[in-house]
Amino acid sequence: MLANPLSPSWLAPPADAAALPAHVWPSSAARTAEGAITIGGIALPQLAADFGTPLFVIDERDARDRASQTRAAFETAAAAHGTTAVIYYAGKAFLCTEAARWMIAEGLNIDVASGGELAVALAAGVEPARLGLHGNNKSLSEIDRAVGVGVGAIVIDSLIEIERVADAAARHGRVQPVRLRINSGVHAHTHEYLATAREDQKFGIPISDAPDAVAAIRARPTLRFLGLHSHIGSQIFAVEGFLEAARRLLTLHADLRAGGEVPELNLGGGFGIAYVESDEAPAIEQVAAALLGAVASVCGELGIPMPRIAVEPGRTIIGPAGVTLYEVGTTKDVVVTLDDGASAVRRYVSVDGGMSDNARTALYAADYSVALASRGSTAEPMLVRVAGKHCESGDIVVRDAYLPGDTVPGDLVAVPATGAYCFSLASNYNYLARPAVVAVRDGVARVIVRGETEADLLRRDVYAHHPGANPQGETL
Known part of the structure; x- marks a missing residue:
């Protein structure tokens, strides 16, 4: 049949109206x-x-298989370059206590972005050390609760949070591991509202401000600096943006090593999925191999060891x-x-x-x-x-x-x-x-x-x- 002239160019009349394209539908469909x-x-x-x-x-089986597949893809790619990888499931994509238990059972950690998401993960019985807390405006109570229960990492999103997290850690007698979110300036090919690394953006701090921020973190005895964090956007098919962000962060990472250990590099998430038949999202194995290969290459150029790699996929697992x-x-x-x-x-x-x-x-x-x-x-x-x-x-x-x-x-x-x-x-x-x-x-x-x-x-x-x-x- 002929396409309706109102149809967008990417949408063709189906050859089989009953078809359920495997790359769009759950595997059991x-x-x-x-x-x-x-x-x-x-x-x-x-x-x-x-x-x-x-x-x-x-x-459920599809979601858990994708979680396991993602973990295996990044762990295999990391091992090929002599390092390790930790995968955080991005709870903002979909979270309830049962889904949290699925992710933990499949060997993933969980990333939460609010006190409510933290409460869900804790209600699911997730060990706090396997949680990471995000957010550009974490309240004092959210920070205090996260530090108090012992979350594994808090992502510092602004300079003011350094003092807030350090003070909370002092109150609870803890040394709190933290990451520093960097606005890399990489413009991902995605919807404007989904791009999270533009210069004019609420998330993270500019690369130019990072050395002073890391020095401030290291000056607090109640904080432990894990490394840099980047998230360039969501629903991204092309890996080039991730590769460029990794390159920019690794240059900074290498400079920061002169002042102390930087064990980790967190490249965030945002990997895309197919919503319509014409979408061609890369397999997670391709994404993992490309990212880890690029990190290894840049580390070689800079003459530094490979850091531990962390990623935070959500949509590719549950979507x-x-x-x-x-x-x-x-x-x-x-x-x-x-x-x-x-x-x-x-x-x-x-x-x-x-x-x-x-x-x-x-x-x-x-x-x-x-x-x-x-x-x-x-x-x-x-x-x-x-x-x-x-x-x-x-x-x-x-x-x-x-x-x-x-x-x-x-x-x-x-x-x-x-x-x-x-x-x-x-x-x-x-x-x-x-x-x-x-x-x-x-x-x-x-x-x-x-x-x-x-x-x-x-x-x-x-x-x-x-x-x-x-x-x-x-x-x-």
Whole structure:
């Protein structure tokens, strides 16, 4: 079939509308003889019947396999150059107590970026020494708690934090290991809001300020300097940005060795995944080999030993393992006039979720895929835009995709690659309750985060149960 003229250049009509591209969907994704999608050996219509929609579905085996694969990739690449690697799972991508336990079981540490994320990791029973704390504006209480419980590393993000962490360590009688986040100035090829190493940026300190900052850290007897940290952005396919950041940091790293030990170099995360069939994300083994090879090469040029390498992937581990399941509520054909005066039809397929469970499309103009999940179809594919139910014109879940032309209200559709940053960014906009998270594995489904109810939403409303009085006790 011919492409709809409203379709972006990267989106071609599917040769097989039932296909589930392996690099986009969880490894267990398949279809039944009737055409329903299964994840983890369970048909999505069954999950919808048992748990409702919208629904976050996580393929547990896929997530854990990706965690193990990532650890093996970096440890193997590091060993090839005579060093070691430590992998921190970036909890901001998706975190609950069960997911934290998966990561620890697969040999990863966990990176947290707030007191709340720290609380989740501790509730999961994670040993504090296996945690790292990030954040550009850590509160005094967050710092105090992190130091008090004994987190393995705190990333210093500004000069003022040196004193704050040192004082907390003194109060608790500890020597706190710290890293210093450096703004390398490397501009990653990603959405502007996802780039985190530009000069005009809230994260980190400039390279030029680093020597004085490290000297200040070393002057505090309650702090131990682990090394430099860099994070250049998110959803990055090209490794060149990481390589350039590593080169810039290693030059500084070499200079800092004159004043004391610098055992580690943390290159952050941000590795990209495939959201649509045309995306070509590098395998994690390629990323690890390229990064460690570059570090080894620069270390050789500078005449310094290889440091221990730390990385902080999140999206590449949990993103492809997640699928969001929706029920179609309405469909609507919209005739769009083209520049040449001709017209084309775009079908809006509205679902029972939206930007409250996936804000990435509105925030970053992110692209996603979608598939009919509840049945098979031989209907010709039609260009669609999957919209949410919120009172916002920008409430779009999937901007451009093809679905069977006979998709109707009551059908289930599934959006893959939603394991990262969808649950994390979920909100109660328009007072929608946030969906449950269900883990599936080997034909078994279990709720790992309970879905909210309207009662949950009203529970925080102080006067919801006393409608006749305001705080002063006056009749309303």
